[in-house]
Amino acid sequence: MLPTASPPMAATGERLVLFEREEAIKAICSAYANTQAGKGRLVVIQGEAGIGKTSLIQHVCTAIGAASDVHWGWNDPFSTPRPLGALQDILATLDSELGEMVAKGSPQDAIFASLLKRLMRLLSPTILVIEDLHWADQATLDLIRFLGRRISLLRVLVIVTIRSGELEHEHAVNKVLGDLPSAVRLVLPALSEAAVTALAGHPEKGEAIYRATLGNPFFVTELLADGMGATGQPPASVRDAVMARWSRLPAPLRDFLDLFSLLPSGATRAFVEALAGTAGEHLAEECLERGLLRSDEKGVLIFRHELARQATEDRLSPVVRREFHIRIARVLAELPQAQTDTTLMAQRLHHLTLSGDAQAVLALGPSLAARAAAMGAHQQAANYLREAIRHVALASPDIAAQLYENWAHETFLASVGAPEETIEAYKQAITLWRSLGRIDKVGLNLCRLARLHWRHGETDRAFHYTEQAVGELEVLPPSAELALAFSTRSQFLMLQDRFEDAIAWGRRAIELSDELGRAEIRAHALNNVGTALMITRGPDGDKLLEESLSIALDHGFHDHASRGYTNYSECLMIERAFDAADALMAEGIAFCARHDLDSATHYLLGHQAQLRMEQGRFHEAETIANRVVQKPSLPRVMRLPALSVLGRVHARLGVAGALDLLQRALEEGLSTGEPQRIIPVRLSLTELAWLRDDRSGAEAQIQALDAFRVPELSGWDLGELLVWRRRCGLPIPSGLVTDALPGPRLAELQGDEAGASRIWQLLKQPYEAALVLMHSGGSSLPQAIAILDDLGAKPAAALARRRAQQAGLTRGVPKAPRGPYASARRHPLGLTASEQKVLSLLVQGLSNKEIALHCSRSLRTIEHQVSSVLAKFNASNRMEVLLRVTNEPYLQGGE
Incomplete structure (x- = not known):
């Protein structure tokens, strides 16, 4: 039986916040009714602190009662949130085996997949409540996105609460909810002045209380419970009102609440006894009776209102806070699961950090970071290490060097923090390792520093550090670090289109990594060699890339897996195996997003936009590319694919600003020195000039492309360059038109436009097919125009119509469309x-x-x-x- 949409009104206690909540209750009941029918919903309840979000949910869940299985999870305001903290709470009552997976730090994708299987087996509707999403870690936000996209297939109602005041415009929660447009959004308003007046029972009292509280239900509740409303003279601030009530409590209760206020997520009765001694249980019971604390659905004691906890904590002096944090951290360390339970470890780190115990933070932070990294929570790992690195001055040189190294690597993977900070951390690690005589570690960090500079388009520096790593390691006995240096050299050679050299150095890296039994380096090197072979149409390149990706996924090498998805899908796209590339890109984007690999995610999205463009799906390409280009602080190289696509798509759609985008892409591409960043942009600029009947502009770009050596041009790039020469009436150098060119380009260069168009259509590239027909002229123009109109390629369609008119072939040419609906x-x-x-x-x-x-x-x-x-x-x-x-x-x- 569903709850009534009009709950009784009351002047005190929890039920006060249900006043004026009829519409919200009705919406949640409707969502639950859909869940009963097997079509789950995500409900987001938003409002300021104290607005009554939790009480609203409790009311509905209580009314549903026997018909529903309700599981609660909380996110806590720790300095570093616990990974999947809310899910751990939920699984304590939903599925203990799955809860053990989370506690042991199993991979995130395995946890999510197991959770989905568990939820799909549910025969009756289930409610999952996730409180305070604004305090969630990235893994929990990924969980909301994961469930939200599948919720309509489950018998699950997910309810999340958010504090409005905690959400800035760029808050990660907004991005998650933006990806889930079907979520039911409920914003709880404050109580009206009329409601507060009715609850106060007197107009003057009501007006005074409303003026002091602006209708916040918690503040109203506290004032009425304390009797302050009866005087008609509310305190200057609600905090004073809360503290006034606290001041009349017995000293033992005040002392207990002071200590308890430093536990943001509350405590079990057992922990209370360990923390407060034998009197702890008695004090907790008295606080419950007085309504100062409450027991949640799992028996955990928490403040009745979070604002009361904050007000209590704020009144403590710094010295007292520090002493309490030391005390709490000591008790946490003495618990049996203190060394294995990640939640307890995260809580302990929180209190150690606030206690100022630098040595303990230095010891615990890296351990928690390693667990988070293994789960794919690289952003979380970076946060844990940041807490430790604040005290790096107190660490021994070897510990400090490892801290700098690990923090720099995790920030590189997760793309958090300023790049200058990451670069400086790598350099600090290199300096310290060198002072300790650890040249192997120096080489490792030089290779990683090289990759960071490459991402930011600083290719010369990337090469410099790579060559320095090889030089310093080659004089030492063979090592895994030397194998990595060989592979990093191979990677940058491959990126410069020096494929033969890349393959040679990559094979040396593979041989050495196999001798040393280092699967991670083998995965990295296989990727380089496989990519070079696929691009040059060498043998077994695809098999090497498949093996590289398989090794990375099997061993949890998240960084190498992201490279595997990227390079393999890009090679498939170059080969025009669009379906396979599309599937691999989608899988890779999901993988990178799950594992906090932000830059890799957006790099893959840029290539997905390119794939959509090649398929003639220009609006999709534009949407995806825009999403990437607008991402702030994305490294230059990771943004370039999307920027190049956006410029070319805008040129094809006739959107203003295409030239500016392409010139910006060219400028940034030139800074990398990589042909793959430069050639496509110059070809795009050639096309744009041709569309504008700007022959001199097209010739200028063609001349710039002529500066590249033929081996630096892939078959597709060379074929396109020669085709643009033909379309612009420029001579084609002898000996370049060979059977090695891709089929549709070769057919056009040989004058078989009809054949070239047919091949383009088979490859599912309609825009290219239309351009070939357009160039052939004559009776092919109407067909070309029809295709271009369908694609929304206005500039090319307009050019084709002008050519038809000039040739006197207006008959049969379709009329220019007025345009689709807005x-x-x-x-x-x-x-x-x-x-x-x-x-x-x-x-x-x-x-x-x-x-x-x-x-x-x-x-x-x-x-x-x-x-x-x-x-x-x-x-x-x-x-x-x-x-x-x-x-x-x-x-x-x-x-």
Whole structure:
């Protein structure tokens, strides 16, 4: 039986906050009804501290009662949040075996997959409550995104609470919720003045209380419970009101609450006794009776209101706080699970940090960081190490060097902090290791420093540090660090298109890593050699890349796995194996996002945008590329693929500013010195000049491309360069048109435009097919124009129409379209406003009949619109649409 939407009103206690909450209760009940029908929902309850979010949930869950299984999880305001803390709380009552996986630090993707299987087996509706999402670690935010995208397939109602005051514009929670547009958002307002007046029982009292509290239910509750409302003279601040009530408590209770206020997530009764001695249980019971503390669903004691805890903590002097933190940390260290339970370890680090016990933080921080890194929580690992590195001056040289090394590596992987800080940390590590005579460690950090500089487009520095690493390590006995230096040299040679050298040094790295039994370095080197072989069409390149990725995934080498996904999918795209590349990119993007590999995620998204562009899916490419380019502080090289795509797509769509974007991409690409960053941009600028009938501009770009040696140009790049020469009426150097060129380029260069167009269509590259037909002229122009109109390629279509008019071939040329509806122009796949509405309902799991009822349309109309949506998604069924939206949530919106 569902709860009533109009709960009774009361003037005191928890039920006060349910006053004026009818609409919120109704919305949660509706979401629960959908969950009962097997179509789960995500409900987000937002409001300021003390607004009554938890009490609202408790009311609804209590009313649902026997019909529901409710599990609670909390995020705590620790200086460094516990990894998957809320999930650990939930699993304590939902699934203890899965809880052990989390406690042991199992890989995040394995935990999520096991949780999904557990939830899919549920036969009755289940409610998962996750409190205070604004304090969550990145892994918990990933969990919300993971569940939110699959929620409509589960019998699960997920309710999360958020404090409005804790969310800045760039807060990570906003990004997660932005990816989940179907979530039910409830913003709880403060009580009205009329409500407060009614609760106070007197107009003047009500007005005074409202003026002091602005309708915050917690503040109103405290004032009324303390009797302050009866005087009509509320205190200058609510904090004073809370403290006034505290001041009348017996001294033992005040002392107990002072100590307890430093436990943000509360404490079990056993911990209370360990912390406060034999009197602890009695004091806790008295606080419960007085309504100062409450016991949550798991029996954990917490302050009745978080603001009361904060007010109590704030009144403590720095000396007293430090003493209490030392005391709490000592008790945590004496618990039986203190060395194995990550939650207890995280709590202890929190208190050690605030106690100022530098040596203990230096010992515990790195241990927690290693556990977090193994789980793929690299951002969390960097945070733990940052706590330790604050006290690095007190560490011995070897410990300090390892701290700098580990922190720099984790910040590199997670792309957190300023790059200058990471560079300085690497240099500090190198200096310290050198002073200790550890040249092996010097070489390792030089290689890592080289990769960091490469990401920021500083190729010369990357080469310098790599060569320095090789030089210093070669004079020592063979080592894993030397193998890594060989492989890093191979990597940068490959990136410079010096493929023969890259393969030679990569094979040396593989041989040495095999002799030493170092799978991680083998994975790195296999990637370099496999990529070079695939690009040059050498033998078994794909097999080497597959092995590299397999090793990385099997051993949990997250960084190398991200390179595997990136390079292998890019090679597949170069080979025009678009379906395989698409699947691998989607898998890689999900992997990198799960493991806090932020730069790698956006680099892959840039290549996904390129794939969409090659497929003629320009609006999708634009949306994806925009998402990457707008990402602040993304390293230059990791942003470049998206920037290049955005410029070329805007050129093809006729969007203003395309030239500026491409010139910016060229400038940044030139700074890297890598042909792969320069050649595609110059080809794009050639195309843009050609579209604008700017022959001199096109010739200038072609001349710049002529400066590249032929071996530096891939077959596809060389073929495109020669085709642009032909289209611009420039001579083609002899000996370059050979069977080694890709089929469609060779056919066009040999004058077989019809054949070239057919090959492009088979490769699913309609824009290229249209350009070939356009260049052939004559009767092919109408077909070319029709394709270009369909793609929204206005500049090329306009140029083709001008050519048709000049040739007197206007007959049969389709009229220029007036343009699709505005909503279709905004949507990456061209969905109209009606189709976007149908998509949102389809993703929620509604049948055609239910969609028809919801939209007040005939079933036949809805069937037609659903078919149109499937066609625009290139999907054969609803599940494919759902999976697509799961991977690319922005497709559900209109922008």
